[in-house]
Amino acid sequence: MGNISIVGVHCFGCTACQYICPEQCIQMKEDSKGFKYPSIDDDMCTQCGLCKDVCPYLSGYIGGELYPRTQAIAVKHKKENIRQNSSSGGAFTAISDWMINIGGVVYGAGYDENMRVCHQRATSRSERDKLRGSKYVQSDLQEVFVDVNKDIQNKKQVLFVGTPCQIAGLKNVLGQDYENLFLVDIICHGVPSPKIFREYLEQLEQEKKEKIVDCKFRDKSEGWRNLTLSIDFNSSKIVLNSSESSFYNLFLNNTMLRPNCYECPYTNFNRPSDLTIGDFWGIENTFIDFDDNKGISLVLVNTTKGKHLIQNIGVEIEMKETTHEQCMQDRLHSPTAPHEHSDSFWEDYGAKGFAYVAEKYGVLI
Numbered sequence: 001m002g003n004i005s006i007v008g009v010h011c012f013g014c015t016a017c018q019y020i021c022p023e024q025c026i027q028m029k030e031d032s033k034g035f036k037y038p039s040i041d042d043d044m045c046t047q048c049g050l051c052k053d054v055c056p057y058l059s060g061y062i063g064g065e066l067y068p069r070t071q072a073i074a075v076k077h078k079k080e081n082i083r084q085n086s087s088s089g090g091a092f093t094a095i096s097d098w099m100i101n102i103g104g105v106v107y108g109a110g111y112d113e114n115m116r117v118c119h120q121r122a123t124s125r126s127e128r129d130k131l132r133g134s135k136y137v138q139s140d141l142q143e144v145f146v147d148v149n150k151d152i153q154n155k156k157q158v159l160f161v162g163t164p165c166q167i168a169g170l171k172n173v174l175g176q177d178y179e180n181l182f183l184v185d186i187i188c189h190g191v192p193s194p195k196i197f198r199e200y201l202e203q204l205e206q207e208k209k210e211k212i213v214d215c216k217f218r219d220k221s222e223g224w225r226n227l228t229l230s231i232d233f234n235s236s237k238i239v240l241n242s243s244e245s246s247f248y249n250l251f252l253n254n255t256m257l258r259p260n261c262y263e264c265p266y267t268n269f270n271r272p273s274d275l276t277i278g279d280f281w282g283i284e285n286t287f288i289d290f291d292d293n294k295g296i297s298l299v300l301v302n303t304t305k306g307k308h309l310i311q312n313i314g315v316e317i318e319m320k321e322t323t324h325e326q327c328m329q330d331r332l333h334s335p336t337a338p339h340e341h342s343d344s345f346w347e348d349y350g351a352k353g354f355a356y357v358a359e360k361y362g363v364l365i
């Protein structure tokens with residue numbers, strides 16, 4: 001039968017294998033690049049093979065229920081302050097508001113008290129607000145699938161937002177569709193290393209001699225299109241254009257993404273979720289009057305449940321129906337390609353550490 005160890009570098013880090021293991025002999029452990037992979041206690045493993053069955057990579061990708069032609073919509077939240085604090089058009093807030101209003105539970109990615117990006121559970125608006133905004137780092141799912149399943153079995157309405165591979169892992173461990181579970185995935189460029197992010201924040205803290213308390217990858221003070229990072233310290237703040245931040249450059253240059261992001265099977269319109277949310281890049285070529293450089297979300301409606309979700313949030317948002325051709329972007333037709341210096345980046349990082357590679361590779365265009 002064998003076990004999950006054969007997945008190797010193709011692993012998404014989705015934790016499905018850890019969750020399903022009846023012997024609890026799988027733990028997710030960080031490798032030298034900072035990504036988590038399953039580590040198996042061979043003495044405890046009975047080779048039952050369940051971990052392989054639920055692995056989204058080994059089980060092969062099965063897409064969601066497909067509309068003949070998945071509906072695509074340009075969405076903007078009617079409230080300007082919500083769009084200002086969201087990465088694109090505030091679609092996530094509209095969807096999660098609906099969920100909280102009906103007494104449901106929202107799962108998404110937020111910072112913990114140590115500025116680690118991890119999936120968290122929210123039942124109020126203030127908890128949900130911490131999940132708002134894109135964190136361009138792989139979110140640690142920890143053991144969140146256990147809580148999601150508990151909520152589902154307790155008949156709560158549940159919204160889970162994550163990368164498509166996280167959604168696929170969750171679906172595999174649940175093994176069936178639940179009426180009270182709503183899945184939303186993001187269009188995903190690929191996820192950077194949590195270890196590199198940690199070391200980047202540590203470097204800034206050492207320079208400033210202050211603790212970082214928040215980090216916004218999509219500060220819109222310079223407009224939606226101008227990718228801007230703002231970092232809140234205990235008593236001060238810095239705002240950096242993406243080109244001024246080594247970490248942002250390394251992300252956008254595809255230098256330190258999780259290895260399997262470069263072969264992502266979800267970079268198309270066949271999504272594993274009910275709704276897909278992303279930035280509507282190129283909106284200015286389609287709906288010139290709708291665009292105000294304050295952020296427009298692209299929402300793909302993948303299932304009947306997704307369609308009902310959109311109907312439920314209709315009063316909160318302005319919408320414009322679009323086509324696949326009009327909303328096409330790179331991550332809807334092919335995975336991100338690694339930067340030509342990616343291998344040497346990791347070699348140098350292993351030998352000389354973060355400060356060295358940040359200076360050498362963090363300015364590449």
Ligand SMILES: Cc1cc2nc3c(=O)[nH]c(=O)nc-3n(C[C@H](O)[C@H](O)[C@H](O)COP(=O)(O)OP(=O)(O)OC[C@H]3O[C@@H](n4cnc5c(N)ncnc54)[C@H](O)[C@@H]3O)c2cc1C
Nearest residue numbers: 086087088089090091092108109133134135161189278279
């Ligand atoms: C790593 C990453 C890469 C992305 N790449 C693209 C891209 O190439 N093209 C594109 O159109 N859009 C991409 N997006 C999505 C985009 O940045 C916005 O998240 C999306 O437009 C939704 O914006 P919003 O205004 O509706 O919601 P927001 O309020 O910004 O909410 C963002 C949602 O994403 C979730 N989230 C945030 N960070 C993570 C994370 N690290 N892992 C899992 N879930 C997370 C939050 O929980 C929240 O539900 C990416 C997002 C991430 C996190």
